[in-house]
Amino acid sequence: MxxxxxxxxxxxxxxxxxxxxxxxxxxxxxxxxxxxxxxxxxxxxxxxxxxxxxxxxxxxxxxxxxxxxxxxxxxxVDEPPVAFSVLERQLAGAAEAFVAEADRLGVGLQAAMLALESAFAARSDPDPGRVGT
Structure with missing residues (x-):
């Protein structure tokens, strides 16, 4: 885990x-x-x-x-009340891929998070806190 x-x-x-x-x-x-x-x-x-x-x-x-x-x-529990939407599952998959790539590159959590924050900051999106669900 x-x-x-x-x-x-x-x-x-x-x-x-x-x-x-x-x-x-x-x-x-x-x-x-x-x-x-x-x-x-x-x-x-x-x-x-x-x-x-x-x-x-x-x-x-x-x-x-x-x-x-x-x-x-x-x-x-046998039937957990949590079910993610397709978008949330896709986002989880993308996050896992990002972590796998960071591991492959030998990058730690702090460097990976900094890269992710920088990528979001470089976007021209006027609402970086939006949720697409």
């Missing part, structure tokens, strides 16, 4: 984690019934506090995306 937390972002780490996990569920990378990593393990891998990961899991549980099963762990 590949998750990136941008510590310099204004978006809180728990929200970044929640959004990425939601995307993984919606895109099918995390399948119904699949177990999420234990909170402490994921927290250690991402260099986050366990409470941060627990909050992301809890919010996903409230949204009906995952269910906690006590000591057995946290699992994707």
């Amino acid at each position: 590949r998750i990136w937390i941008d510590t310099g972002s204004r978006i809180p780490p728990y929200e970044q984690l929640r959004a990425q996990l939601r995307l993984m569920v919606s895109s099918g990378r995390l399948k119904p019934g699949e177990r999420l990593p234990p909170i402490r393990v994921l927290a250690q891998e991402l260099n986050l506090a366990p409470g941060t990961v627990a909050r992301a899991y809890r919010e996903m549980e409230w949204a009906g995306i995952v269910e906690g099963r006590g000591r057995a762990g946290t699992f994707v």
Whole structure:
């Protein structure tokens, strides 16, 4: 499971984690019934506090995306209520291709994000925050 937390972002780490996990569920990378990593393990891998990961899991549980099963762990529900539009799936695919190319070039997250922000800044779009859904 590949998750990136941008510590310099204004978006809180728990929200970044929640959004990425939601995307993984919606895109099918995390399948119904699949177990999420234990909170402490994921927290250690991402260099986050366990409470941060627990909050992301809890919010996903409230949204009906995952269910906690006590000591057995946290699992994707059988029928998650998240479904992405065709546009969102295409965007996720483009993001994965971008990450794969950045990996191939040996570029880290910060350099890749800078390149992406520069590409958006160079556009003549008057509304860079638009959403096409």
